Amino acid sequence: MPLPAIASGKREMKMVTTWPKRLPGLGVAAERLAARIGTLSGGRLEIKVYAANELVPALEAFDTVSRGAADMSHGASYYWQGKSKAFNFFTGVPFGMTAAEISAWVRYLGGQALRDEVTAPFGCVSFMAGQTGTQAAGWFRKELTGLADVKGLKFRTPGLGGDVWKKLGVTVVNLPAGEIFQSLQSGAIDATEFVGPSIDIALGFWQVAKNYYWPSFNEPGLALELTVNKKVYDDLPPDLQAIIQYACQADCEETYAELRAHDALLKAHKVLSVMSDRADRAFLDARRLPVKYG
Amino acid sequence: MPLPAIASGKREMKMVTTWPKRLPGLGVAAERLAARIGTLSGGRLEIKVYAANELVPALEAFDTVSRGAADMSHGASYYWQGKSKAFNFFTGVPFGMTAAEISAWVRYLGGQALRDEVTAPFGCVSFMAGQTGTQAAGWFRKELTGLADVKGLKFRTPGLGGDVWKKLGVTVVNLPAGEIFQSLQSGAIDATEFVGPSIDIALGFWQVAKNYYWPSFNEPGLALELTVNKKVYDDLPPDLQAIIQYACQADCEETYAELRAHDALLKAHKVLSVMSDRADRAFLDARRLPVKYG
Numbered sequence: 001m002p003l004p005a006i007a008s009g010k011r012e013m014k015m016v017t018t019w020p021k022r023l024p025g026l027g028v029a030a031e032r033l034a035a036r037i038g039t040l041s042g043g044r045l046e047i048k049v050y051a052a053n054e055l056v057p058a059l060e061a062f063d064t065v066s067r068g069a070a071d072m073s074h075g076a077s078y079y080w081q082g083k084s085k086a087f088n089f090f091t092g093v094p095f096g097m098t099a100a101e102i103s104a105w106v107r108y109l110g111g112q113a114l115r116d117e118v119t120a121p122f123g124c125v126s127f128m129a130g131q132t133g134t135q136a137a138g139w140f141r142k143e144l145t146g147l148a149d150v151k152g153l154k155f156r157t158p159g160l161g162g163d164v165w166k167k168l169g170v171t172v173v174n175l176p177a178g179e180i181f182q183s184l185q186s187g188a189i190d191a192t193e194f195v196g197p198s199i200d201i202a203l204g205f206w207q208v209a210k211n212y213y214w215p216s217f218n219e220p221g222l223a224l225e226l227t228v229n230k231k232v233y234d235d236l237p238p239d240l241q242a243i244i245q246y247a248c249q250a251d252c253e254e255t256y257a258e259l260r261a262h263d264a265l266l267k268a269h270k271v272l273s274v275m276s277d278r279a280d281r282a283f284l285d286a287r288r289l290p291v292k293y294g
Numbered sequence: 295m296p297l298p299a300i301a302s303g304k305r306e307m308k309m310v311t312t313w314p315k316r317l318p319g320l321g322v323a324a325e326r327l328a329a330r331i332g333t334l335s336g337g338r339l340e341i342k343v344y345a346a347n348e349l350v351p352a353l354e355a356f357d358t359v360s361r362g363a364a365d366m367s368h369g370a371s372y373y374w375q376g377k378s379k380a381f382n383f384f385t386g387v388p389f390g391m392t393a394a395e396i397s398a399w400v401r402y403l404g405g406q407a408l409r410d411e412v413t414a415p416f417g418c419v420s421f422m423a424g425q426t427g428t429q430a431a432g433w434f435r436k437e438l439t440g441l442a443d444v445k446g447l448k449f450r451t452p453g454l455g456g457d458v459w460k461k462l463g464v465t466v467v468n469l470p471a472g473e474i475f476q477s478l479q480s481g482a483i484d485a486t487e488f489v490g491p492s493i494d495i496a497l498g499f500w501q502v503a504k505n506y507y508w509p510s511f512n513e514p515g516l517a518l519e520l521t522v523n524k525k526v527y528d529d530l531p532p533d534l535q536a537i538i539q540y541a542c543q544a545d546c547e548e549t550y551a552e553l554r555a556h557d558a559l560l561k562a563h564k565v566l567s568v569m570s571d572r573a574d575r576a577f578l579d580a581r582r583l584p585v586k587y588g
Contacts, residue, residue: 036536036540039532039533039536040334040533040536040537040540041533042531042532042533043533099394100393100427100550100551100554101554103547103550103551103554104551104552104554104555104558105555106551107547107548107551107552107555108551108552108555108556109555109558133394237336238333238336239333239334239335239336239337242330242333242334243334246330246334246540246541246544247540247544249543249544249547249548250540250541250543250544250547252547253397253401253543253544253546253547254401254543256394256397257394257397257398257400257401257402258398258401258402260394260395260397260398261398261399261401261402261403262402264398264403
């Protein structure tokens with residue numbers, strides 16, 4: 001008869017995420033991170049991953065960890081900008097830092113200390129747990145021939161980038177990954193951005209919105225996060241704390257490598273290459289305009 | 295009385311490196327990697343780091359691990375190009391991959407499998423353990439005003455980049471980090487390249503060779519390596535193998551972040567900014583020429 005978990009030195013933990021189950025690049029990243037922590041700990045930590053809506057809705061992940069109903073969450077910090085605008089900076093901001101610059105800031109130029117300050121009031125600690133790189137402008141039902149075309153568009157785009165689009169006359173909507181395709185198909189939204197070629201393709205947006213533009217001013221770099229309930233984290237011995245931190249750091253390199261590898265493979269993908277051709281001068285003009293806003 | 299290491303579950307390991315003791319960015323990276331493996335393993339692995347010449351000379355590090363006289367080595371794979379030209383590709387090659395491309399190749403596009411094939415005959419396994427990013431062209435005693443100036447120069451530059459410089463009439467020398475400054479000061483060499491601003495400054499080359507040029511065609515990206523004796527590695531339980539691998543991967547992100555952070559800080563450094571001004575058009579012309587060689 002097996003010993004109960006606690007007696008055998010195993011600790012089971014719940015990770016909620018903002019991603020659909022098995023979503024390439026992100027849902028898979030959350031599962032890989034959980035598995036790595038399990039392996040690195042020799043099985044002492046066993047993390048069960050819940051996709052969006054399996055335990056709680058995507059955008060309730062942080063609150064769930066904050067109140068201790070889950071041990072950790074995997075997502076993007078700017079989903080919590082309603083609590084503090086500062087959360088945006090731990091994901092990415094318009095005309096902001098590239099992947100290398102985000103890493104330099106987080107590790108060596110005070111980024112993590114600021115992050116600790118922002119997350120502490122919520123009873124959480126949080127770490128950079130992935131990087132996806134420069135984001136695409138997104139998928140648009142209508143071809144964009146100039147700035148006039150974006151006025152009144154219902155566009156799913158989170159973070160401070162959304163504020164820029166608002167200034168351009170766009171109606172901005174925030175939706176988690178799992179709700180975008182259906183909203184695009186039903187006409188509830190006219191356009192969406194998510195990450196970049198390999199992940200966007202997996203979500204099927206190209207089946208509905210044929211005009212794909214890349215890159216965007218939106219986030220020159222984008223970092224993912226692991227948030228851990230602080231009491232849970234503080235209760236762990238130093239080696240398990242280190243395992244969580246360095247597994248997150250290793251996954252920063254892993255996710256960036258994966259997305260660059262798959263984006264490169266997709267360059268040969270016929271559907272995508274046709275759509276990329278639409279990134280015409282009129283749109284590039286629109287991309288430059290937000291610099292002058294406000 | 296303390297128990298002997300073996301009875302307490304501790305395993306001591308020797309890491310030899312190609313770096314001077316406490317060399318910023320590289321010697322420090324080797325020590326940090328060793329310390330992280332110690333922390334992640336809860337002290338079960340205790341890695342003692344030997345700088346160049348403490349146990350063996352820098353450029354004998356790989357051979358020392360291969361014959362089992364040390365457990366692991368930290369360095370740059372292209373130092374072993376005398377054994378196989380293929381080693382160059384695990385560090386960086388002229389006009390080759392950037393940091394993101396090296397990561398994509400190693401993790402997702404067959405790079406690690408090729409690496410395993412190249413290192414196996416030497417009884418070793420090896421992992422990417424750091425990235426320094428785009429390399430500087432280097433420090434030159436004489437200002438370069440055109441290609442004629444490089445002919446006959448005694449230039450310290452390893453890897454396939456050295457072969458390109460040879461075609462341009464340069465006498466190429468390979469020296470480990472710890473021997474460069476003295477060779478530059480004595481006049482044994484006329485010029486050297488090493489990494490980039492923050493590490494190059496720490497090695498003091500600017501005190502002797504005032505003309506600094508960046509970037510180089512030499513290595514658009516440069517990866518560091520950890521080589522482990524294969525018998526030693528195979529003898530470890532899966533969690534300790536994973537700890538070594540993922541600590542290396544986390545240090546890829548760490549080293550790249552550190553160098554970008556410190557390079558950025560050095561932009562305000564007066565000595566460096568004076569020297570960078572010398573990167574004039576004549577040198578940029580020289581940089582383009584190797585594309586046409588052969």
